[in-house]
């Protein structure tokens with residue numbers, strides 16, 4: 001069993017595997033390490049990854065890309081509405097305001113969710129890894145932008161589930177990069193020394209993510225992050241494409257905006273030009289043949305011009321980089337180095353901005369394209385018993401403040417902040433409530449979250465009843481930001497004080513720390529109590545280590561019985577029956593793809609045999625003299641007819657039809673090859689053969 005790390009990028013995905021000897025990046029069926037995040041549909045099958053990107057211009061309406069931006073969002077989300085203009089394929093509103101992507105597949109209209117499309121891509125990645133590693137793949141760690149909220153994270157987990165992947169962790173992209181950086185560093189300060197602070201800048205296709213991390217020997221702690229989810233390489237491409245559109249309109253009276261195909265080609269050429277400009281500051285040409293109205297277009301640009309055109313993007317980059325200083329409270333002189341990853345950090349202006357903001361050169365210790373996937377593979381190995389790697393503790397952060405709210409009619413405050421922005425994660429907090437009846441709590445992101453919907457979830461705690469004396473019961477809620485960065489109410493328990501420990505098996509020590517794994521220690525926050533506190537929860541936090549000591553003391557004094565209470569959760573993620581039906585649908589589509597591949601392989605095999613045999617039968621070639629002339633002529637005619645058939649009615653036949661024809665043809669071809677072989681081994685054989693014919 002192999003453990004893999006997946007960088008699920010907006011433009012391309014990378015897969016890395018952790019092996020005993022280190023981390024390796026896996027190549028796909030085109031021997032490329034990057035697999036385009038592209039999924040296409042045809043009348044016969046799905047086309048995934050490189051092949052999908054290659055046919056994009058000719059199958060625009062059925063080639064889906066950019067769907068990482070749609071995961072977990074509502075159709076009415078203004079961000080989604082803004083994105084729509086970038087998609088040549090049809091995106092529509094589902095009944096529940098979810099997103100539907102309408103494509104023509106197997107000759108019929110089909111609507112898929114972003115989770116399903118993502119699952120298709122993950123299926124491809126899983127297949128690439130399975131082929132490369134020759135082992136079944138199940139466990140993985142997948143990267144997510146650090147700004148992803150609960151709904152996006154849940155949507156990605158659902159997608160992985162549909163693809164049959166078991167996600168051990170959704171890992172923030174910049175944290176994965178930090179792990180890939182830290183684990184092999186030999187010169188990290190000892191645990192008690194001042195940490196080495198490193199800033200990571202990941203500027204990709206869709207977004208910019210910056211994080212500040214503190215490293216000591218064997219551990220890293222994310223201090224803070226700052227992100228701009230709407231500032232990436234794509235925005236530079238768009239600004240340049242807009243410029244050239246304007247240029248073509250004014251000089252050539254050609255409006256590429258009116259022709260989706262032309263605009264898509266322009267975008268592709270502009271991206272090439274942008275990459276060339278990263279390495280070259282002189283004037284560079286852009287030429288597109290037969291652009292529109294059967295006319296060729298050409299223009300040119302140089303780097304300084306590009307920097308002017310994209311000034312707004314660069315301002316946003318600078319703002320986001322400065323924000324990480326503010327959020328982490330680090331000054332440039334506290335930072336040891338700034339490590340860059342992501343394709344768009346190759347742009348010289350971005351490196352210059354880094355120098356301006358952090359007062360040091362951008363450093364490129366890491367592989368810019370592969371670092372995220374490598375970090376994920378390392379994390380996967382650490383979480384899985386299958387492979388051993390060096391231990392390295394990773395403490396991430398939860399980027400947004402989270403509030404918990406409840407029914408405030410009882411004179412309590414009714415809400416409190418459970419996690420501050422940049423609170424350590426994963427992490428659990430215990431909240432205590434005093435209740436006589438079932439009750440509900442809801443969680444929200446603070447208003448600062450750059451999403452229209454701040455709702456995280458609502459949890460209804462059932463089976464709460466008054467005590468025999470008619471008093472409130474003590475109910476403890478465990479609110480958790482889990483290993484995927486998802487906020488949940490993980491459990492609710494009724495706490496009953498007990499006099500005699502021997503009476504019940506379920507007796508536990510109060511405050512016994514149920515999950516003191518690393519930084520993931522529980523902390524107590526005394527929650528609302530109707531009887532004892534009129535002002536809502538008393539926000540006392542205890543340091544995890546202190547708490548363990550106290551709990552030791554308490555074991556001697558107070559024995560309690562805890563009863564798990566059932567919770568009805570209402571939060572993001574697919575309903576079970578939808579998930580099951582998507583799993584089933586994915587299975588059918590995979591079977592269809594397999595069938596189509598076998599069919600195409602069978603057709604190719606026949607075609608290849610026809611060409612090979614005919615080639616070898618011609619004058620002066622290997623098999624020419626090993627068949628009598630009459631028979632040869634008949635066979636060549638037969639081969640010509642077969643070729644004709646292959647491009648005609650034989651274009652689209654069942655696999656069996658091709659294999660039958662191939663088998664029949666081989667009964668003619670193989671004996672000729674055999675005679676040739678025998679001749680090579682025993683030259684005299686030809687004499688016998690000549691005499692025989």
Ligand code: ATP
Nearest residue numbers: 009010011012204205206207233278342343344346
């Ligand atoms: P994201 O991280 O946003 O989800 P991603 O991980 O797929 O997306 P990357 O592969 O890091 O993105 O970067 C792709 C972007 O980098 C594209 O916009 C591409 O045009 C840009 N890019 C790649 N090479 C260069 C270069 N030499 N100069 C400028 N831009 C480049």
Ligand code: MG
Nearest residue numbers: 009010204342
């Ligand atoms: Mg990326």
